[in-house]
Amino acid sequence: MFDEIRFNTIERLPNYVFAEVNAIKMAARRSGEDIIDFSMGNPDGKTPQHIIDKLCESANKDKTSGYSVSAGIYKLRLAICDWYKRKYGASFDPESEVVATMGSKEGFVNLARAVINPGDVAIVPTPAYPIHSQAFILAGGNVAKMPLIYNEKFELDENKFFENVEKTLYESIPRAKFLVVNFPHNPTTVTVQKSFYDRLVAMAKKERFYVISDIAYAELTFGEYKTPSIFEVEGAKDVAVETYTLSKSYNMAGWRVGFMVGNKKLIGALKKIKSWFDYGMYTPIQVAATIALNGDQTCIEDIKNIYAKRLEVMLDSFTNAGWDLLRPSASMFIWAKLPTNKAHLKSLEFSKQLLQKASVAVSPGIGFGEAGDEYVRLALIENENRIRQAARNIKKYLKEE
Numbered sequence: 142m143f144d145e146i147r148f149n150t151i152e153r154l155p156n157y158v159f160a161e162v163n164a165i166k167m168a169a170r171r172s173g174e175d176i177i178d179f180s181m182g183n184p185d186g187k188t189p190q191h192i193i194d195k196l197c198e199s200a201n202k203d204k205t206s207g208y209s210v211s212a213g214i215y216k217l218r219l220a221i222c223d224w225y226k227r228k229y230g231a232s233f234d235p236e237s238e239v240v241a242t243m244g245s246k247e248g249f250v251n252l253a254r255a256v257i258n259p260g261d262v263a264i265v266p267t268p269a270y271p272i273h274s275q276a277f278i279l280a281g282g283n284v285a286k287m288p289l290i291y292n293e294k295f296e297l298d299e300n301k302f303f304e305n306v307e308k309t310l311y312e313s314i315p316r317a318k319f320l321v322v323n324f325p326h327n328p329t330t331v332t333v334q335k336s337f338y339d340r341l342v343a344m345a346k347k348e349r350f351y352v353i354s355d356i357a358y359a360e361l362t363f364g365e366y367k368t369p370s371i372f373e374v375e376g377a378k379d380v381a382v383e384t385y386t387l388s389k390s391y392n393m394a395g396w397r398v399g400f401m402v403g404n405k406k407l408i409g410a411l412k413k414i415k416s417w418f419d420y421g422m423y424t425p426i427q428v429a430a431t432i433a434l435n436g437d438q439t440c441i442e443d444i445k446n447i448y449a450k451r452l453e454v455m456l457d458s459f460t461n462a463g464w465d466l467l468r469p470s471a472s473m474f475i476w477a478k479l480p481t482n483k484a485h486l487k488s489l490e491f492s493k494q495l496l497q498k499a500s501v502a503v504s505p506g507i508g509f510g511e512a513g514d515e516y517v518r519l520a521l522i523e524n525e526n527r528i529r530q531a532a533r534n535i536k537k538y539l540k541e542e
């Protein structure tokens with residue numbers, strides 16, 4: 142019935158590639174099988190106690206249960222400004238350059254919705270976190286993809302990056318207005334140095350496009366590496382916004398708290414569109430987020446240490462099992478090339494086989510775009526014993542012919 146009535150927005154969205162692997166995973170679980178799950182970037186740890194306590198304290202107060210402020214309560218916006226000042230020496234006006242979001246995904250999608258005219262083009266390096274493309278498609282825009290080139294240490298090839306942006310800018314019709322950058326990168330873990338942002342800001346000014354930077358994994362670094370921000374560059378506000386989330390650094394993924402800062406025109410657009418969609422996060426969540434950003438940061442060290450230990454166990458045990466993995470310097474992932482004797486399978490079939498024959502779930506690289514099809518993404522969200530068990534299962538599977 143009503144076949145002539147089409148839903149264009151939905152039809153332009155691709156089916157979720159991870160759904161196929163998820164369905165096998167759920168079926169196996171329902172039949173009682175223990176699946177060791179490295180598939181999602183969903184932190185398994187508990188939110189630090191002082192943040193939970195603040196949530197409860199605020200929830201128990203009068204006048205915290207009503208509608209809140211869509212752009213974020215002033216104290217949270219001030220805490221966001223303090224966070225940037227402390228970490229990156231960057232200053233923002235809490236009224237016009239900062240907005241709290243219900244996780245960075247919500248902010249990203251609504252920003253695209255606010256600023257994209259029909260047919261506008263955004264450049265997205267691939268493989269990519271799916272939202273980075275789909276936000277523009279949902280908004281009625283188009284995406285120009287360009288390959289992300291990096292070395293064996295997962296460091297970005299800057300020269301190639303800027304060559305590719307230039308090429309994509311000249312080839313895209315109409316000319317692209319936006320570029321998405323996400324370092325440390327999901328899914329590849331690729332990182333950059335501050336010098337990258339110096340070049341990027343200069344190029345964006347010269348070529349007249351906006352940069353949307355996502356630093357979701359900024360705090361999750363291994364060893365000496367420190368994540369830079371685009372706002373360490375003088376004048377970046379003219380061309381850029383940046384988004385960050387409390388989901389990963391503070392184990393708060395389910396709370397849905399993030400923020401976006403920077404260019405007044407873009408932040409103003411996001412604030413305005415959000416004011417039509419929401420009444421703000423539950424106030425106690427915002428109060429607790431203020432404490433997370435302003436309070437004791439040793440909890441981040443604890444969370445990082447857990448990922449760092451798991452990383453060592455995974456690198457060691459999987460390599461022993463016959464699957465050579467390369468070391469990332471940030472994020473909560475390993476971007477793993479398919480083992481040599483399984484390379485012909487490509488990522489989706491390999492992921493299905495891992496589930497069915499080794500009871501291990503991973504994210505097939507194809508879910509992040511065609512450029513990811515020789516890889517799978519492993520998230521460090523299972524404990525060390527389960528990582529070792531997964532390695533034993535994988536060893537048996539890899540020996541099969």
Ligand SMILES: Cc1ncc(COP(=O)(O)O)c(C=O)c1O
Nearest residue numbers: 182244245246327357386388399
């Ligand atoms: C690069 C990147 N950005 C944003 C998000 C979304 O985070 P949030 O929980 O803040 O919506 C994720 C989640 O996995 C991510 O990987």
